Amino acid sequence: MEQNKVRTYLLYALGEILLVVIGILIALQINNWNQEKQQDRQLKENLRAIITNVSDDLEGLRIDAIRRDSLISYNRIARESMIEGVYKVEELKKAEYFFYEFYFISNRSGYNALTNSEFLGKLSNTKLDSLLSAYYVGLDNIHDREVSFNTMIENFEFKFRSGNPMIRYFELIRKDELTQSEQQELIEYFKTTEFQAAVLRSSRQGTSGYYFLIDIGEELINELESYIND
Helix, strand or coil: CHHHHHHHHHHHHHHHHHHHHHHHHHHHHHHHHHHHHHHHHHHHHHHHHHHHHHHHHHHHHHHHHHHHHHHHHHHHHHHHHHHCCCCCHHHHHHHHHHHCCCCCCCCCHHHHHHHCCCCHHHHCCCHHHHHHHHHHHHHHHHHHHHHHHHHHHHHHHHHHHHHCCHHHHHHHHCCCCCCHHHHHHHHHHHCCHHHHHHHHHHCCCCCHHHHHHHHHHHHHHHHHHHHHHC
């Protein structure tokens, strides 16, 4: 009789312990689920921020690409004129825009938040991971090219300004109507080594890198939206 009581007590105690263990395991599992949901929400918030950043970037890249295309077009026409020894004032006045410098500044706040978080590993070896890498490496390449181009332009501009009376130059450039003598005076500016070198150099600038990055950015946005809505 006494042994039955002990046995019953032990079974009861083991049952209580088992229930406690099961309860702990369930609580841990629920906690893990909640953490995963929280991490998933935070990751998607970062990805939404990247979508906003990239959308803004693409708008700026399109504007810069169009401006560069216009500049290249002007300077190629001017280059051909100078090669032929024909100085058409109206065409060369447009080429004066070679002094324009491009400073594209991207917004990386969303991407920086992602790379500094614990969630980046969730994207490892995915298409999204590859697109993110390609896009931001592409931005770095654009930045490096612009710095190089702007430095070149600044050097040409410094030499051009140092060797020529610029007040008179800008006075002539901004006039809608020029007399014959004023046109000839302006042509002398166009004949300077610095002006011609800058026109020749800037006419060789390409915009393929901008359009390539725009394509990657658009694909990246689509992939980000797909991941968020999955």
